[in-house]
Amino acid sequence: MIPTVEWKDGIVRMLDQTKLPLETVYKDCKDYQTVARGIRELWVRGAPAIGVSAAMGLALGARQITASTFDEFWPKFEEICAHMAATRPTAVNLFWAIERMKRFAQENRGMGLDRVRALLVEESQRMLEEDIATNKMIGGYGAAFVADEDNIITHCNAGSIATAGYGTAEGVMRAAVAAGKKIHVYVDETRPVLQGARLTAWELMQEKIPCTLITDSMAGYFMFHDMIDVAIVGADRVTRNGDVANKIGTYGLAVLCKEHGIPFYVAAPLSTIDFTMDAGSSIPIEERDPREVTHVFGKVQIAPDGVKVANPAFDVTPARYVSAIITEKGAFHPKDVYKLADSANDPEKFRLK
Numbered sequence: 001m002i003p004t005v006e007w008k009d010g011i012v013r014m015l016d017q018t019k020l021p022l023e024t025v026y027k028d029c030k031d032y033q034t035v036a037r038g039i040r041e042l043w044v045r046g047a048p049a050i051g052v053s054a055a056m057g058l059a060l061g062a063r064q065i066t067a068s069t070f071d072e073f074w075p076k077f078e079e080i081c082a083h084m085a086a087t088r089p090t091a092v093n094l095f096w097a098i099e100r101m102k103r104f105a106q107e108n109r110g111m112g113l114d115r116v117r118a119l120l121v122e123e124s125q126r127m128l129e130e131d132i133a134t135n136k137m138i139g140g141y142g143a144a145f146v147a148d149e150d151n152i153i154t155h156c157n158a159g160s161i162a163t164a165g166y167g168t169a170e171g172v173m174r175a176a177v178a179a180g181k182k183i184h185v186y187v188d189e190t191r192p193v194l195q196g197a198r199l200t201a202w203e204l205m206q207e208k209i210p211c212t213l214i215t216d217s218m219a220g221y222f223m224f225h226d227m228i229d230v231a232i233v234g235a236d237r238v239t240r241n242g243d244v245a246n247k248i249g250t251y252g253l254a255v256l257c258k259e260h261g262i263p264f265y266v267a268a269p270l271s272t273i274d275f276t277m278d279a280g281s282s283i284p285i286e287e288r289d290p291r292e293v294t295h296v297f298g299k300v301q302i303a304p305d306g307v308k309v310a311n312p313a314f315d316v317t318p319a320r321y322v323s324a325i326i327t328e329k330g331a332f333h334p335k336d337v338y339k340l341a342d343s344a345n346d347p348e349k350f351r352l353k
């Protein structure tokens, strides 16, 4: 596992995923503005990785603030949080991480500013470690849904580098392999930014998990020919009713799965569940630069000059297409995920496996 993002001597070091798989390079962010830019420009992407990177960015920002009291510090810190929150609108982990850092700063306001700054760095490191542990638990629960010799299809990249490490959907695949199951993965290339082709195929090959790269439009062909047993994807936001926002194209894949009787699983940590939002229709969908559609790798033009382009980066899969949502607390029917908001509810009582 190579690090997605790390704190190194007062610098946030991000894996520049826009360069993968051709080059493995890191970008050093010396201020929160660069971290925000890195999130916006997809140096680091994937919902949990965005959350952890934002937390580290805020810890960096807290060190850039000149203030002598917490009251002087706080409005400046809130401004930095707003700057970070404006990077990408769909992945709720971003807002979850920002809220957690703000709450943590407030809880420790009496400690003195230097201590608050140091504690914010520690909190961002805790979030990184928790994310890896969470993904391993998701993998443990998810592996039960993968049978020996299964052909899995996945979309986008929900691997180690979309998280602090280990991955969500790919974490399930890793755990299945670790449990001795032989699997093979069909990887959707994932137009337009090609997270599947560039990142998932690369990660699976590094892990020596057998995989075949296909274009998004081939998924139906392989299902029709009985070559796919199960779909596993990640998520950017799950709402209380079990609707799932994920990379554009996920909805189409889920509909195809339903038509072919193929189970469709979503692997995501609780930090991806937006317990304040009732349904997927309220999820803000990021519209990205048309150049992502008209150019490959930002360089090679593949469409006529001036063509009108639409580029929604995510879609919402209604809960009725989702077989289960696999979290660190277990796998649940989408209609039950809202119950996880209340710690008085014992997940054991409504867990699927």
Ligand code: MRU
Pocket: 045, 046, 047, 048, 091, 155, 156, 157, 158, 159, 162, 163, 167, 168, 169, 195, 233, 234, 235, 236, 246, 247, 248, 313
């Ligand atoms: O635009 P991206 O690359 O950030 O989109 C990522 C996805 O859609 C992932 O599937 C999702 O964030 C889950 S990552 C564990």
